[in-house]
């Protein structure tokens with residue numbers, strides 16, 4: 001209770017700063033341990049997750065299905081602190097082979113009236129060598145996925161993903177090929193079926209070479225802005241090429257009707273509440289198109305236990321969030337987990353896995 005109040009006050013205080021400065025302050029506070037001291041009950045005693053929330057897609061032990069989406073911890077600085085805050089897994093990145101500064105600031109905008117964010121960061125990150133050395137220093141458990149991107153100037157995109165896989169796959173719980181950020185020119189074109197097939201083959205070969213025994217699962221993160229044909233093509237390639245899962249979805253370049261914030265016409269990807277319906281629809285479609293054969297991670301506008309539960313029923317094995325954390329603070333994670341456990345039990349499910357995709361089955365509760 002108190003932790004939640006402190007978390008809400010902390011996030012409200014952070015929102016008085018320019019958005020990117022606020023993010024940097026949050027990362028510093030988490031890195032130094034100040035945030036944990038401020039948020040945790042004393043003495044610090046992490047509460048174990050409700051067993052109904054545990055699942056093991058790809059044979060990996062997820063204590064709960066609520067993950068931190070890519071972009072918050074781009075440089076693998078605070079993944080363990082975020083796991084201690086209660087996330088069931090954390091995705092770091094997007095990471096590119098070489099460090100790069102990203103787009104000029106300002107490039108991150110809050111849309112508080114819409115519970116949304118627009119960003120055009122452009123893969124600012126410290127590069128894969130720095131991220132690898134931080135991941136090598138990990139001493140605790142917990143699943144950390146690595147999300148890979150390409151450098152802005154790279155012409156042959158696949159070489160960048162190959163490099164990322166070669167260095168980072170041995171350190172990753174799972175690997176993500178991100179072909180869906182709207183802020184790197186040409187990136188989303190890699191979702192075209194021919195290009196995607198070639199990319200998936202090269203990355204798979206690099207993955208098998210980097211981790212010959214027990215390679216981590218290989219996931220593809222897709223955009224929400226896809227026509228029905230695009231979705232069919234991606235599902236087919238994912239199944240044919242043996243991808244292990246899909247993350248649905250990245251931010252949207254669309255601007256749904258009714259946005260109220262003055263920043264609504266800033267260029268970049270929109271996340272948060274206005275993305276919710278679209279990413280839910282694409283998730284539902286992708287589950288149907290892949291016949292429930294691939295674990296999916298649902299992301300986009302999730303801000304409550306009910307949102308997480310709806311995504312799981314529509315086909316997500318796991319969920320992620322970012323934007324809601326900006327508005328709700330870190331106590332949100334515990335609230336989502338408690339509400340989700342209650343909703344699962346109320347519908348008679350004794351495990352999360354039973355509920356995955358149940359909306360697609362007629363006899364479901």
Ligand SMILES: Cc1cc2nc3c(=O)[nH]c(=O)nc-3n(C[C@H](O)[C@H](O)[C@H](O)COP(=O)(O)O)c2cc1C
Nearest residue numbers: 069070071093094119250271272300301321322323
């Ligand atoms: C500031 C910001 C930076 C992001 N950076 C990345 C990134 O580097 N790679 C990526 O795959 N997604 C990135 N995302 C997208 C999120 O991972 C997520 O897919 C999207 O924001 C939708 O979830 P949400 O509505 O819960 O924020 C970023 C999002 C935000 C708001």
